[in-house]
Amino acid sequence: MDGEGIWHGGSLGAARRLFPRAPEPWIDLSTGINPVPYPLPPLSPDLWTRLPEPGAQAALEAVARGAFGAVEGVDVLAAPGTQILIGLLPSLLPPRRVAILGPTYAEHAAAWRAGGHRVTEVADLAAAEGADVVVLVNPNNPDGRLVAPATLHAFAQTHAGLLVVDEAFADLEPGASLCPQLPDDGIVLRSFGKTYGLAGLRLGFALGGAGEGGALVARMRALMGPWAVSGPACAIGAVALADRDWRARAAAARAADAGRLDALLAPHARAPMRGTRLYRLLASEDAPALFARLGRAGIYVRRFGHDPSLLRFGLPAGEEAWARLEAALAFQGPPPHLRHSVRGEKPRH
Amino acid sequence: MDGEGIWHGGSLGAARRLFPRAPEPWIDLSTGINPVPYPLPPLSPDLWTRLPEPGAQAALEAVARGAFGAVEGVDVLAAPGTQILIGLLPSLLPPRRVAILGPTYAEHAAAWRAGGHRVTEVADLAAAEGADVVVLVNPNNPDGRLVAPATLHAFAQTHAGLLVVDEAFADLEPGASLCPQLPDDGIVLRSFGKTYGLAGLRLGFALGGAGEGGALVARMRALMGPWAVSGPACAIGAVALADRDWRARAAAARAADAGRLDALLAPHARAPMRGTRLYRLLASEDAPALFARLGRAGIYVRRFGHDPSLLRFGLPAGEEAWARLEAALAFQGPPPHLRHSVRGEKPRH
Numbered sequence: 001m002d003g004e005g006i007w008h009g010g011s012l013g014a015a016r017r018l019f020p021r022a023p024e025p026w027i028d029l030s031t032g033i034n035p036v037p038y039p040l041p042p043l044s045p046d047l048w049t050r051l052p053e054p055g056a057q058a059a060l061e062a063v064a065r066g067a068f069g070a071v072e073g074v075d076v077l078a079a080p081g082t083q084i085l086i087g088l089l090p091s092l093l094p095p096r097r098v099a100i101l102g103p104t105y106a107e108h109a110a111a112w113r114a115g116g117h118r119v120t121e122v123a124d125l126a127a128a129e130g131a132d133v134v135v136l137v138n139p140n141n142p143d144g145r146l147v148a149p150a151t152l153h154a155f156a157q158t159h160a161g162l163l164v165v166d167e168a169f170a171d172l173e174p175g176a177s178l179c180p181q182l183p184d185d186g187i188v189l190r191s192f193g194k195t196y197g198l199a200g201l202r203l204g205f206a207l208g209g210a211g212e213g214g215a216l217v218a219r220m221r222a223l224m225g226p227w228a229v230s231g232p233a234c235a236i237g238a239v240a241l242a243d244r245d246w247r248a249r250a251a252a253a254r255a256a257d258a259g260r261l262d263a264l265l266a267p268h269a270r271a272p273m274r275g276t277r278l279y280r281l282l283a284s285e286d287a288p289a290l291f292a293r294l295g296r297a298g299i300y301v302r303r304f305g306h307d308p309s310l311l312r313f314g315l316p317a318g319e320e321a322w323a324r325l326e327a328a329l330a331f332q333g334p335p336p337h338l339r340h341s342v343r344g345e346k347p348r349h
Numbered sequence: 350m351d352g353e354g355i356w357h358g359g360s361l362g363a364a365r366r367l368f369p370r371a372p373e374p375w376i377d378l379s380t381g382i383n384p385v386p387y388p389l390p391p392l393s394p395d396l397w398t399r400l401p402e403p404g405a406q407a408a409l410e411a412v413a414r415g416a417f418g419a420v421e422g423v424d425v426l427a428a429p430g431t432q433i434l435i436g437l438l439p440s441l442l443p444p445r446r447v448a449i450l451g452p453t454y455a456e457h458a459a460a461w462r463a464g465g466h467r468v469t470e471v472a473d474l475a476a477a478e479g480a481d482v483v484v485l486v487n488p489n490n491p492d493g494r495l496v497a498p499a500t501l502h503a504f505a506q507t508h509a510g511l512l513v514v515d516e517a518f519a520d521l522e523p524g525a526s527l528c529p530q531l532p533d534d535g536i537v538l539r540s541f542g543k544t545y546g547l548a549g550l551r552l553g554f555a556l557g558g559a560g561e562g563g564a565l566v567a568r569m570r571a572l573m574g575p576w577a578v579s580g581p582a583c584a585i586g587a588v589a590l591a592d593r594d595w596r597a598r599a600a601a602a603r604a605a606d607a608g609r610l611d612a613l614l615a616p617h618a619r620a621p622m623r624g625t626r627l628y629r630l631l632a633s634e635d636a637p638a639l640f641a642r643l644g645r646a647g648i649y650v651r652r653f654g655h656d657p658s659l660l661r662f663g664l665p666a667g668e669e670a671w672a673r674l675e676a677a678l679a680f681q682g683p684p685p686h687l688r689h690s691v692r693g694e695k696p697r698h
Contacts, residue, residue: 037398048550049382083577222436230551
């Protein structure tokens with residue numbers, strides 16, 4: 001756990017503290033970020049020096065509307081990453097009963113609790129029936145469980161309350177998005193950085209339906225004010241989201257990577273591999289030992305406080321990374337009585 | 350007025366709609382952004398592709414603490430621009446009586462009103478005595494009025510309530526900042542983009558004192574979550590804010606520019622020029638005509654809904670811009686009966 005009590009992937013600082021003698025460079029498989037980033041277009045100096053024109057964010061949002069397949073009447077808001085939207089949304093509502101389909105990305109529950117709401121984790125939509133707010137990550141992180149958009153849409157017709165769907169990993173999954181049929185009281189969150197491999201840019205979106213969903217998105221827009229999204233993010237986002245060909249090629253390439261990863265990990269798995277095209281979830285009795293073995297080899301994967309038998313693997317970025325992963329997985333290590341060095345590798349936070 | 354009812358500088362789209370026949374390129378003097386930007390350091394690809402490491406924002410905040418002269422016990426928070434902090438702060442408090450020293454940057458009053466607070470504009474600190482929250486921009490935008498930090502500090506000792514000081518233009522003004530003696534119930538906002546000429550980067554800071562100030566800054570930190578600041582902003586900000594020499598040279602150079610601008614504008618002024626080293630405020634009976642004359646010459650300056658006799662001039666960016674400004678100011682234009690083209694130049698928003 002880090003200082004905030006939530007484990008995140010993506011911190012090589014944490015990896016280096018855990019495994020100080022691991023070889024550099026580290027291979028970071030602890031996130032679900034596309035390892036093949038969208039090529040940066042040339043950036044005009046004005047994007048850095050000037051405030052973004054009001055039209056720049058509006059243009060980005062129009063491109064995003066098309067890319068996500070959102071219909072008219074849906075409010076599309078660009079933000080400096082999805083995380084800030086996750087944090088703001090609960091602050092806009094009086095105390096509510098919130099049901100979160102879990103286990104899932106922990107920031108949702110943390111944000112709703114910090115906003116003074118009563119949060120329960122539920123296993124499925126049926127168990128969420130009585131809640132004022134229903135939150136799910138779809139496809140889910142880390143297990144990839146997908147609730148069909150048609151099912152969500154039907155649920156929203158009978159559920160009197162807000163439906164929040166975090167589609168951080170929906171871009172590359174065919175037919176996974178609720179955006180084309182967003183209910184009035186629905187909000188969809190979309191992440192840019194994961195699909196396009198540009199997580200440092202900080203760009204995300206909230207889409208709100210024609211009812212309470214859109215009203216809340218409008219309030220987030222007002223709170224963030226003009227210029228919340230940087231000039232480079234407006235420009236790069238607009239180019240990348242308009243590039244349907246790139247996204248189609250990325251979806252195919254990452255599906256192939258995911259299949260290759262499943263094949264590599266299958267010998268270690270006690271159950272079929274799950275996940276999305278950007279990460280794969282391994283269930284294994286040996287997960288803690290495997291985490292340590294990979295760490296000593298300079299490969300950082302994601303483990304989970306709620307279930308030590310799970311490890312999530314992002315996709316390697318090139319043949320050298322694939323080869324190092326393959327070698328580390330094949331290596332059986334010293335016999336148990338010589339494994340005392342593991343003791344020093346517990347998280348310090 | 351634009352769609353939100355607040356006039357901002359910095360939108361050349363608006364300028365082009367007002368003066369469609371003006372020569373390109375436009376000279377944008379409508380902001381207070383340093384026209385000589387901090388030179389961009391080389392940016393590692395990781396800054397774009399990876400989530401910012403938790404340590405990156407902390408390192409940026411530590412450098413900012415030093416640059417602003419904040420003492421221990423002050424909480425320093427980096428954000429994607431100051432505007433989002435202005436928007437968030439009022440949402441954290443129950444309805445309060447808010448006194449804003451004005452006229453000033455209009456987003457403060459708009460944000461506090463949107464947050465459900467009772468806002469009054471007051472002329473000076475004495476008139477703010479009974480308020481729960483006192484807000485001032487120091488030095489003030491657009492007139493440059495500076496309340497001495499010692500005066501503010503003394504005021505805070507007797508004033509039972511929150512003191513919010515927007516120091517967006519304090520960086521280049523010697524002795525203007527309250528940061529070195531931030532009161533417990535004080536919050537200072539600092540802008541990065543104006544001083545460093547990198548407004549598109551989106552970077553700003555909130556500093557909170559050891560009491561309610563820091564508590565509110567901590568709540569903004571929690572709402573924005575990790576990674577609100579982009580990788581490039583973390584890296585560029587840390588390098589630039591540590592560069593004391595550059596800032597000292599910029600302060601001297603912009604002071605010289607400001608003096609040069611005052612000399613140019615003096616023949617049009619009915620009162621001494623005011624402002625900061627990044628903008629100068631002209632008071633002139635001819636301000637509307639001058640705005641139109643400059644606009645037709647492709648030079649965009651800032652006017653104010655509350656007082657049509659005022660124009661704010663940012664600093665020209667080089668000798669060509671200075672020459673065009675000088676020529677436009679000297680040009681007397683056609684006689685009044687030939688000025689019908691002005692009619693089409695009213696704001697459309």
